[in-house]
Amino acid sequence: MSVKPLLPIALLSLAGLTACGGSEDVQVSAQTAVFSFGVSDAPVTEAAKVVVCFSGIELVGNGLQPQRFTLGSSQFTSEANDLCRTASGAVIPNTRGIDLLTLQGANSEALIRSAVVPAGQYGQLRLDIAEGSYVERLDGSRRSLSVPSNQLRLNGPVLSAGGNFNYTLEFDLRKALVDANPAGVSTPINQNYLLKPTGLRLVDNSQVGHLQGDVAESFLLDNQCPVNPADDRAAVAAVYLYDGASRPLADLSDNGGNKLYQPYASTAVFFKNDETRYHYSIGFVEAGSYTVAITCDLDDQPEAADDIVFITSKNITIEARQQPYQLDFAQGD
Template sequence: MKLAVLPLMMFCGVGLSACGGGSGETTAPPTPTTATFNFQISDAPVDGATAVVVCFNSIELTGNGLGTQKYLIGSDAVAAAPNTECKNAQGQVIANTRGVDLMKLPGSLAEALVSGATVPAGNYGQLRLVLTDGSYIQLKDGSRAALTVPSNELKLNGPVLSAGGTFSYTLEFDLRKAVVATSGNRGYQLKPTGLRLVDTSQIGHLKGNVSETLLLNAACPLAPRENRLPVAAVYLYKGGNLAVDTLGDNGGVAPNLPYASAPVKYDGASLYQYEIGFVDAGTYTAAVTCQLTDEPEQADPLTFLQSKTVTVTVGKQPQQLDF
């Protein structure tokens, strides 16, 4: 850029008429008033389920003083295409919906819902995900149950989109926190307590293996017939070198509550693997347990087998952290 500009400046000093007249004034480029917005979703899986399908209808940015910026599935060029996954009680496909199985988006995998949207720049008060009926959870025994969201909306604090910038955000569904059984076991609710909105340019990913010997010594379940079933779980807490007895569960009141968690699963051959995606860069304490009961709305004290400190750095490739 500098090498290209310098000869042009020298040429203008010799012949001003070639640069727009003799006044010596130049026209400044217009100040940008818009930003580019990208939005995708990812997931940390939940124990005991083989599918968690959420039916998305639109994505909205609100509270910028310029009206709602709405992106309707299947109706806006920058929004994701609809599919036939979401159906009403009569079995009919619901228009302008995209059903996404969050269980298929573990770790660093994600699915885009908005790509390349041009929006007025500014500080948005809320990011809203408008859902429809038809969401469901499929349990490991093959049965299905309705998955509902109060008012069919998930509301999060909105992002700041500065003029001229390109911004990509990922909504991470930590289903071990977000999926709650309703009273009377009539289905499940998806709550915003297990959602994290992160700036995709400022995150990293973790993955690793858990030693079979470590699991065996703790009497954890090994080599299940169904590879999708967890044998243990890895929890992540903000801050390094945290004492194990200060680490709590998803519904507890311990000094340190989980930032994220993920199941450990057998690969069918010899490895027990986990992956935690879309983690804000920083220092964390990671800990592994073979206790799989962790209700998001009640305390379930956990016994950890081992903990380690890890510094997550920005990058697309997952960092390796083994136990």
């Protein structure tokens, strides 16, 4: 996958900044910066819930001891909740369980708000994931969700002195969520999912925009896509985003494939029964030019090359900090 470099926002020469969600002034010096961090998600097709148990965040590097934030431990972090539990049902302290499927498109949830940290270049951002994470499938069955070494590690941000930075980690679950038993097994203890750092994007909110759109039912019918599903949590199509304009359909890879152009992101199209429309969204997309392709093929395993046939594609340009780019697919496209 093509990954764009993280870019710092312009230096802010302010003596004091107002913290998000409060009236206190956050004092910033020539050696510090303000850092906020949240999470968002692009959905998968087979899940009703994907609950991840976050316990801590670390900024590592910069020639200093790690800057650690334990959830629920200070005014800068989100409060802990009771969603994360041990096998015996006990609540795990200092954890916050988040159903990532509630954070689609431009929606996000903050884990750190306006924390003052030493300025500089951090080599890594690390997320500690506690036990208790799980995936609830559309049939109601629940399977455990684990992370290798219980920690997700990503390239860290650059925090310029005096700046106020807001970063989001976008979970592209169509790449990151791996079924450990894709063929199915009869022993429930082995039925679990893995959450891998593949497809996770750490982005500076000042450098991103959002994509959304509707797909006409006539377009779906013309291309033999399913329509009006009995369960509106079931996807009817999928939309893929590729870095660069005018990428040929024949060269577009699926999430586990090896064709010339790898997806920057992908998402599913769902029927909004209360609004009688078919909708999709991809949030926190770095500013630039992209090819958007749509398919009715929904079986895309993140670690295997699948036979995905794209129907058509369109070019878009995402601009930072703008209203979501609206791209629709209609009959005849």
